[in-house]
């Protein structure tokens with residue numbers, strides 16, 4: 650049987666739609682979710698819609714290192730190695746600075762650190778031909794292409810994981826923390842590809858475009874969400890915006906199609922390689938992100 654495609658954050662938004670797009674093409678799936686009941690319900694819907702496509706569910710909270718470590722250990726023990734790992738789970742914190750159970754800033758802990766903690770023990774086990782897809786975003790660049798979202802700012806990885814007590818706490822600071830986490834996701838794909846491609850494991854980062862219909866804005870003030878929701882039919886027509894279905898089809902293609910092989914090692918939107926920001930190509934940035942995460946997650950260095 651073909652190895653499954655693992656997708657984190659499969660219970661909602663882009664992850665859920667991508668699970669359907671992948672199952673439609675007959676790809677076995679491993680859904681990684683923090684709410685196992687919702688994951689099992691999703692798995693039942695997928696099995697009903699696509700009989701014969703194997704779908705399994707694994708629980709993990711990406712913001713909790715012990716939870717992610719257990720998942721990685723279980724997969725290694727069971728020798729269940731995915732052929733693609735889609736690092737999709739993500740969140741935006743709008744109000745104040747929230748910390749994970751391990752004490753790290755929650756946006757970076759979930760979007761970046763948790764995924765490194767999952768990947769680091771697994772990458773050496775993956776078969777040649779395997780892929781990692783990280784979720785980038787034009788927010789990392791800021792400005793017009795990011796619909797006015799503030800660009801990423803990079804002090805250093807340690808400060809981002811441990812913001813000082815006097816760090817700004819307004820919603821714009823929360824947006825910067827999100828766009829910075831997306832910069833880190835893009836750079837991680839470059840770094841993983843650089844370190845593992847000789848072993849046949851390739852990595853790529855995907856920009857899904859602005860998808861106003863997902864739950865990513867769930868922490869915004871209800872009035873802001875209501876306006877956003879009312880404008881969604883107009884927003885999805887703007888250049889750079891997408892319906893969830895369009896992005897899910899592109900992400901499923903990138904995760905599974907042999908035709909996408911030439912795009913590995915790059916930042917990809919709408920099935921084409923894109924330039925990411927100049928900051929994302931800074932020498933040593935990928936190593937800083939990977940090595941700091943591996944160290945704070947307490948994982949033995951791998952793939953050096």
Ligand SMILES: NC(=O)c1ccc[n+]([C@@H]2O[C@H](COP(=O)([O-])OP(=O)(O)OC[C@H]3O[C@@H](n4cnc5c(N)ncnc54)[C@H](OP(=O)(O)O)[C@@H]3O)[C@@H](O)[C@H]2O)c1
Pocket residue numbers: 657658659660661662663664682683684709710711712713736737738739740759784785786787856857858859860861863864865866867
């Ligand atoms: N929406 C956009 O415009 C946009 C643009 C560019 C990039 N992206 C990226 O696309 C990805 C998917 O976002 P979305 O828009 O589909 O948002 P979404 O609808 O909010 O879905 C996020 C998914 O991540 C999961 N998740 C959040 N925190 C988690 C944790 N600690 N552990 C495990 N799973 C967790 C959520 O699980 P629950 O269902 O349990 O909450 C949910 O399944 C993210 O990486 C996001 O940064 C989105």
